[in-house]
Amino acid sequence: MATLTTPAAAPTRRGRGRLRRSWVGWGFVGPFMLVFTVVFLAPIAYSIYLSLFRNRLIGGNAFVGVDNYTQALTDPQFWSAFGRVSLFLAVQVPVMLALAMLVALAVDSARLYGSSFFRIAIFLPYAVPAVVATLMWGFMYGARFGLVGNINDALGISLPDPLSSHLILASIGNIVTWEFLGYNMLIFYAALRVIPLELYEAAAMDGAGQIRIVTAIKVPALRGALVIATIFSIIGSFQLFNEPNILQSLAPNAISTYFTPNMYAYNLSFAGQQYNYSATVAIIMGILTMVIAYLVQLRGTRQETPR
């Protein structure tokens, strides 16, 4: 996330005689930092602490070093959950980002009738809570009064059940794509809007066609936005919780308590009271997320530097 770093870190050194070094700034940033300490830093510290202990029937709370970590790293349920979100990440994220990019290019191309309507209507699902999105799709998936049931009745066929255990992950992928397609489209669109006009003028002067403008100017300009959208999507995929958790009541047999790492951590603490182990699972997922997000960013920026 270091990409989001430094607008103001640099100006401090520009020394325009402004910005006297004093404690006054703390008066403004202090309240944020105070709450930040309570709801961010303290829980992080606490969960590291928790992960090093274990509650035993005999002897109570005991320091166990990295035992919880070795247990998690050899836990088949944890790896099954991790494998599922990795698969989700590998399929859903590219599909969603590719669609979002195509729509952004289409909307930016000025070749659509009513392009601002497209932009806003496709973004709207972002304003729909995950709960509502999941219930709505869950109902539509249903064979009883959902669209799938309607289609089956109308055509006299029997579509595969989207809520069955081998399709449920794809069905969740569809819900997440629906929710965030427009949001990502807007990130790409915003990046396209800041391309300097001179570039287009120069391209037109050189006789470049629409396709050439897209491949030579627009797609390269999207790289930065793509890195950010990918990182957000990785974090989102690894944290997958709301959709499977809510769908569970509609598809109880298809979604296990360890369907995603996050559901596993949640069920460990709130159904199983295994707080220490749950904190460990959460920390491992946090570290894996950060490492992968960092690698994506590294790759994204490394390819950018030679230009």
Add this chain to the structure above:
Amino acid sequence: MTTLRNDPDRAVVDERRRSAPRLRSRRPQKPAKPRRSTLLTVLTGIILAYSVIPLAWLLINSTKSQQDLFSSFGLWFKGFGLWDNITQTLSYNDHIFVRWLLNTLLYVVLGAGGATFLAVLGGYALAKFTFPGKRAVFAVILGAVAVPGTALAVPTFLMFSQVGMTNTPWAVIIPSLISPFGLYLMWTFATEAVPEELLEAARIDGAGELRTFFQVSLPLLAPGMVTVLLFTMVATWNNYFLPLIMLKDPQWYPLTLGLNAWNAQASTAGGQAIYNLVITGSVLTILPLIAAFLLLQRFWQSGLTAGSVKA
């Protein structure tokens, strides 16, 4: 990284330009304006349909009674029971839906409002002051932002339960007060929107820092503030995980938890299925946000431009 500093600049210019014939302003200057394409419109229309049809399904089905839900085609009407459904939704189970709506409003006003306030103050400080430990503040915030929120959920719950704050509104409001994205947005926005000269002039005139902030800077920060407010509002209004962990008593549920509870009711033994109320309740839940997004378009669109354009 220098490009990054330019972005808010552009956004601000963009914003000004936009006040007259917004958004279209750039196109006419573009050489050889391409002709509109029916094919491309139709292809993009498929995605549009994908985005909008589920919402249409929801709206259409909010007009049906529980029996008609099961006996009619999903994308067409059968009878018109919308008002009936709304009345039932609002009055079911001793008006619990109204209670959930008020809870949600409470969480949004205090949570999102507070988050915006803290982000504006903090972003302003990061943009306009140097102070001891500023670098440490940057490092800590950026590092912590990369930590997935849910890694914090369990320890936050345990901490709150030790001080007896779980199952109270505070357990939902306090964690909502921090919006790292909001802080980032305000910091980039304040860097460009508040000129140093103005601050210097105010100080020379003898205005204290607080007075300078409220009377000189705050009005200039307003557009960025609306964007942050909108996004923190969505985050709090739609929040599910945090209240799910923190709240046991349905009296304190926000709408999202309430709707989920109504839906789950059908699958519990002896529970009454009230799908029509779940659907109507869903419509009532999303309408305010969709209205806010449509009305405040110009803010969030420029806000996104400022916030997340380039790496």
